[in-house]
Amino acid sequence: MKSITINGSKRESVGKKATKALRNAGQVPCVLYGVEGDPLHFAAEEIAFQNLVYTPDVHTVKIKLKSGESYNAILQDIQFHPVTDAILHMDFYQIFDDKPITMEIPIHTEGVARGVKNGGVLRYNLRRLKVRGLPGDLPDYIVANVTKLKIGQKLYVTAVESEDYKIQHPDNTVICQVRTSRNIVEDLEEEDEDEVAADEVPASEVEAGEGEAAESKE
Structure with missing residues (x-):
């Protein structure tokens, strides 16, 4: 299965104001589940998700953060704006090569x-x-x-x-x-x-x- 790379950065704050500011800047707030410890909150430019979301095909995702960390994942859930269809939020789940999904x-x-x-x-x-x-x-x-x-x-x-x-x-x-x-x-x-x-x-x-x-x- 093909993989799409998403370049993002960790979110310093997950409050409503910070989330709104991200969206106004063309960023999509995301959460990566399945990682060790607490879920990882990050954000990436909305345009980076076009080939993942607006296609009938499915892909795995490689999430690369500016801090140097990298995770393999699959898209788990996505929320759209009810009027504009803009991406509001995305959930991912970490996967491993030796574990079935x-x-x-x-x-x-x-x-x-x-x-x-x-x-x-x-x-x-x-x-x-x-x-x-x-x-x-x-x-x-x-x-x-x-x-x-x-x-x-x-x-x-x-x-x-x-x-x-x-x-x-x-x-x-x-x-x-x-x-x-x-x-x-x-x-x-x-x-x-x-x-x-x-x-x-x-x-x-x-x-x-x-x-x-x-x-x-x-």
Whole structure:
């Protein structure tokens, strides 16, 4: 996973006046938890967080302070101004290379579902997956291949399992599925090697009505 460096400085005071002064100067007050002792209060320029906040991707963070200290962390919480959307406050949590962490990783679908080619619509149930693993093993995003999905079939989280991380969702959690639409094209192509094998897609994954439609054609 990629890392973003944030250069900041320790906060000498954490009172309301000092916090307001920081924001007026274009600084964002932050807190780093998980460090030895009390949480670390620091501040950094708001522009430094643009590539961390305003992106669909996730990153780890290297916090470098003017005092020479450096910490690896992940973003834990963020507060925005209700009107201007300016960043008001950010919370971070220190991480270590040898200790697993839990993060929400975005899902990127790959390919065009067979059911979509036949007039169906790909519906997303999840855009991110909560996974747990070592910081160095977590990916920037998780690839979900939807090419073999027919109309009525679903893609479960078990399809994107990896030895690098453990998915924190039940096995029957659906990532996406191909639903019917008004423009349906009957699939008359014969089964080939690229299709989903019968034992790979349980009958429960095909929506009710597909079997009945097949019987009516006979």
